[in-house]
Amino acid sequence: MTHVFHRHLLHTPPVAVGGQGMYLRDAAGREYLDASGGAAVSSLGHAHPDVLAAMHAQIDRLAYAHTSFFTTEVAEQLAEQLVRTAPDGTSHAYFVSGGSEAVEAALKMARQYFVEIGQPERTHFIARRQSYHGNTLGALAVGGNAWRRAPFAPLLVEATHVAPCYPYREQQAGETPEAYGLRLARELEEAIVARGPDTVLAFVAETVGGATAGVLTPVPGYFKAVREVCDRHGVLLILDEVMCGMGRTGTLHACEQEGVVPDLITVAKGLGGGYQPIGAVLAQKHIVDAMSQGSGFFQHGHTYLGHPVACAAALAVQQVIERDGLLAKVREDGDFLGQALRDALGHHPHVGDIRGRGFFWGVELVADRASKAAFDPAQKVHSRLKKKAMDLGLLCYPFGGTVDGNVGDHVLLAPPYIASREQLATIAALLAQAVDAVTSTATLPRQPSPC
Numbered sequence: 001m002t003h004v005f006h007r008h009l010l011h012t013p014p015v016a017v018g019g020q021g022m023y024l025r026d027a028a029g030r031e032y033l034d035a036s037g038g039a040a041v042s043s044l045g046h047a048h049p050d051v052l053a054a055m056h057a058q059i060d061r062l063a064y065a066h067t068s069f070f071t072t073e074v075a076e077q078l079a080e081q082l083v084r085t086a087p088d089g090t091s092h093a094y095f096v097s098g099g100s101e102a103v104e105a106a107l108k109m110a111r112q113y114f115v116e117i118g119q120p121e122r123t124h125f126i127a128r129r130q131s132y133h134g135n136t137l138g139a140l141a142v143g144g145n146a147w148r149r150a151p152f153a154p155l156l157v158e159a160t161h162v163a164p165c166y167p168y169r170e171q172q173a174g175e176t177p178e179a180y181g182l183r184l185a186r187e188l189e190e191a192i193v194a195r196g197p198d199t200v201l202a203f204v205a206e207t208v209g210g211a212t213a214g215v216l217t218p219v220p221g222y223f224k225a226v227r228e229v230c231d232r233h234g235v236l237l238i239l240d241e242v243m244c245g246m247g248r249t250g251t252l253h254a255c256e257q258e259g260v261v262p263d264l265i266t267v268a269k270g271l272g273g274g275y276q277p278i279g280a281v282l283a284q285k286h287i288v289d290a291m292s293q294g295s296g297f298f299q300h301g302h303t304y305l306g307h308p309v310a311c312a313a314a315l316a317v318q319q320v321i322e323r324d325g326l327l328a329k330v331r332e333d334g335d336f337l338g339q340a341l342r343d344a345l346g347h348h349p350h351v352g353d354i355r356g357r358g359f360f361w362g363v364e365l366v367a368d369r370a371s372k373a374a375f376d377p378a379q380k381v382h383s384r385l386k387k388k389a390m391d392l393g394l395l396c397y398p399f400g401g402t403v404d405g406n407v408g409d410h411v412l413l414a415p416p417y418i419a420s421r422e423q424l425a426t427i428a429a430l431l432a433q434a435v436d437a438v439t440s441t442a443t444l445p446r447q448p449s450p451c
Helices: 049-061 075-084 099-116 137-142 146-155 177-195 220-230 254-258 284-292 308-323 328-343 381-391 420-438
Strands: 014-021 022-028 033-034 089-095 124-128 159-162 200-206 236-240 264-267 279-284 351-357 358-367 397-400 411-414
Touching: 033 420, 049 308, 075 089, 075 279, 075 308, 089 284, 099 137, 099 236, 099 264, 099 284, 124 137, 124 177, 124 308, 124 328, 137 146, 159 177, 177 200, 177 220, 177 264, 200 220, 220 236, 220 254, 264 411, 279 284, 308 328, 328 351, 328 358, 328 420, 358 381, 381 397, 381 411, 381 420, 411 420
Parallel strands: 124 159, 124 200, 200 236, 236 264
Antiparallel strands: 014 022, 022 033, 089 279, 264 279, 351 358, 358 411, 397 411
C-alpha cells in the first residue's frame, strides 16, 4: 500500500534504488539502460563523481539561504558560467526550480518588460499547436498540448496558437523546406496582425519540439524568418529550451544552430542533469535594463530560487560538459545514433519518421506507412511500447497525441551525453525489438475493398 500520490493511481511503479552511469537499478535487482535520461534530464548519467563531490562540498558549506536576504557565491558563479556561454547580449540568469517555473518566469518577465517601457496594452501571447511548455497554468496556457490542456481550459488565459514546424505531416508536396518555413512565418505575422500588433507580448516556441510531438526539428531559415517577424512588430521571442537545450542537440543552446538570438531562453532538465531541481531564464540585457531603470525589481519569486545545492550541482554539470568536450561528442555520436536508428527502424512498416539532432531523437509510429495513418488511440501503442521496452531493460519516453493532441504515437530518445557507441547501438536494437513486439499485435486500419 503506497501513500505516495503517484502519476498513475492504478499502478505503482518499480522502486528505483540505485544508478551508475547509463544504468538505473530497481529493488528487484533489474538494471535498465537509460535511453531517455528520464525526460531528457540526465545529461551526465547517474552518480557522476564530480557532481556528487560538488554537492557534498556545498552542503557542508551552506545548504540554504533565502534570496530576499542573500546571494551566494555558487549562484554568482553559475550565473557567470551561463552568461559567458549564452548567446550574445545575454546579461543575466534568473534561477528557478524547474522547466515550468522557468516558463512562468519568462512570461512574467515579458509582461513586466512592456509595462516598464510604457506599453501595458501588450497582454497577448502567441505560441504553437503541438507544443509543450509546462504544467503550471501560465505554461499550460501557451502550450499546445491538447490532452494536457483540456481539463483545465476554463482556468487558462487566452493565447493564440499557430502551426508547428512539422514537415513530416504539414510540409506540402512540392514545397521546399525553406518555402515551408517562410509560410509558417507568414502565418505567425498574420496572427499578430489579426490580434493587433500593439497587443502582442511575445511568440513562445520550443527551438526543437519536445515531448508532445516527438522532436520536431526546424527547417532551415524558419527561426530567422520568425525573428524578423517579431522584430517588425516589436514582439519578444521566447525560446523554450527546457528539453532541447544545454547541449542536448550538440550545441549548448539549440538556437545557436538556427542563427538567432531570442530575448529570453528557458532552460532546465540538462542544466542540472537531474542531480537537483533547477531551471533558469537567460535574459537579454534590454529586458533587465528596462526593469533596473524602471521599478528596480522583478515582481516575481519563489522560496527556492537560486538554491545553493542546486546551483552547485548545475555548475558542476556544466563544468564537466565543457571540460570533457561533450558537446562535440554529442554532435559526432549523435550522427552515429541517428544512423543506428535508421538502420534498425528505417524500413519498418510501422515507423513513419525518424528525426532529431545530437542526442535528441524521435521515432513516429504509424499504422500505415504509405498513408501516414496513425494507430487508433484506444490501442495505447505508446503505453504498451514503454512497458515492453522496460521488460527488455530499456528506458525510453513514448507519448501519444503526436498528430493533433489525441491521435498518433511516438517515442523520444535522449540518452546521457556519456553514452558509448556500443550503448547507443544497443539502444537502437532494443527499441527495434520493442517496436516489433508492440506493432505486430496492434490492429491495423481496415483497408477499403477493391472495386
